[in-house]
Amino acid sequence: MVSADERLTVWLRGHVQGVGMRWWIRSRALELGLAGWARNLDDGRVEVVAEGPREALEHLLAALSSPRTPGRVNGLSHRWGDAGGMSGFVER
Numbered sequence: 001m002v003s004a005d006e007r008l009t010v011w012l013r014g015h016v017q018g019v020g021m022r023w024w025i026r027s028r029a030l031e032l033g034l035a036g037w038a039r040n041l042d043d044g045r046v047e048v049v050a051e052g053p054r055e056a057l058e059h060l061l062a063a064l065s066s067p068r069t070p071g072r073v074n075g076l077s078h079r080w081g082d083a084g085g086m087s088g089f090v091e092r
Contacts, residue, residue, distance in 0.1 A: 008057040010048040010064055011041075014074030021046050022091040023059035023068050028063050029089045032056040039092035051083040 036050035
């Protein structure tokens, strides 16, 4: 049985804007075969919405929690949901 794709939404806090974070996230997402987008929010956070297989999304979540990210992530929150059929991955 093939599992359905899921959606992962993540909000990153810390020094995450102006450091190449969205480009870095896009690169990781494309390596994992995920679709979605990453954008800067007015409050200084970065929001990521990605869709794909749960295992690939969990790898992305782990990468976002890693000290290897650009800048400095002081914290993140996330939620899981149903995929909506996105294609490609863009920086907004």
